[in-house]
Amino acid sequence: MKSTPPACGAWELLIQLLLSQRGQLPVLAATLELSPVQCHVLYVIEPGKPVPMKQLAASLSCDASNVTGLVDRLESRGLVRRVPGTEDRRVKVLDLTPTGARLRAELIARMSTPPPSIGRLSAKDQRDLERILSTLLRS
Numbered sequence: 001m002k003s004t005p006p007a008c009g010a011w012e013l014l015i016q017l018l019l020s021q022r023g024q025l026p027v028l029a030a031t032l033e034l035s036p037v038q039c040h041v042l043y044v045i046e047p048g049k050p051v052p053m054k055q056l057a058a059s060l061s062c063d064a065s066n067v068t069g070l071v072d073r074l075e076s077r078g079l080v081r082r083v084p085g086t087e088d089r090r091v092k093v094l095d096l097t098p099t100g101a102r103l104r105a106e107l108i109a110r111m112s113t114p115p116p117s118i119g120r121l122s123a124k125d126q127r128d129l130e131r132i133l134s135t136l137l138r139s
Helices: 006-021 024-031 036-044 053-060 064-076 098-111 123-138
Strands: 080-084 092-096
Touching: 024 036, 024 098, 036 053, 036 064, 036 098, 053 064, 053 092, 064 080, 092 098
Parallel strands: none
Antiparallel strands: 080 092
């Protein structure tokens, strides 16, 4: 009988952890009067770092035409604004408004609250987990 390589086991456990928490985003989004996809958009756009609409579509794994309606709704709430790109004025980039930046900060703060299972780890294990995940994201 073959044993599962440790990397496969670790990946499976990460997927299980993420899936166990997937129900939290719709609840969080509703408290902020956003959809989960709108939360994703606010998460992607960092204050002062405009994002081209095409790049946003790629981040959301959708067609650029689908982003238009999503951005329309965020823009109507005063959370984002479309501005011409600095290098190519035909390209529209999205920038957060001050209201959008404040809502994004609240979203990030709430999303950053770990599930109880991570909170039960020792401080050393939490630091090790953070270090390992950080290393993975940088590579």
